[in-house]
Amino acid sequence: MKNKNTLWRWWAKSLGEKPSKCDKESDKIALIRTFIFATYLITNCFIVSGVIRHWNNKNTVEVYVNGSEVPSILSTEEKEKILQTNSRRFPYD
Numbered sequence: 001m002k003n004k005n006t007l008w009r010w011w012a013k014s015l016g017e018k019p020s021k022c023d024k025e026s027d028k029i030a031l032i033r034t035f036i037f038a039t040y041l042i043t044n045c046f047i048v049s050g051v052i053r054h055w056n057n058k059n060t061v062e063v064y065v066n067g068s069e070v071p072s073i074l075s076t077e078e079k080e081k082i083l084q085t086n087s088r089r090f091p092y093d
Helices: 002-014 023-053 076-089
Strands: none
Touching (some): 002 023
16 A cells, blocks of 8 residues: 555656645646546657558559640640640640
8 A cells, every 4th residue: 555655656756746735636737637637648649640541652643634624614725725725734744
């Protein structure tokens, strides 16, 4: 039983200074601080697991469309103009 009290005392001290002279009140505050710490720890675990899960997750879909096969109300010259404009828009892709 002494070992349990010693561990609790060390844990309570690690959470910060003793907020009150009354031990019961200090224990309650230590429990609240432990709860807050546990929620931070659980939240951090979820964030890290999400980052690990999506690490190098490359689900890119590339669609190539021939401009002459796309049904449109535009004339052929207008289609050509749009395709030429868009092809020069992103020269590094």
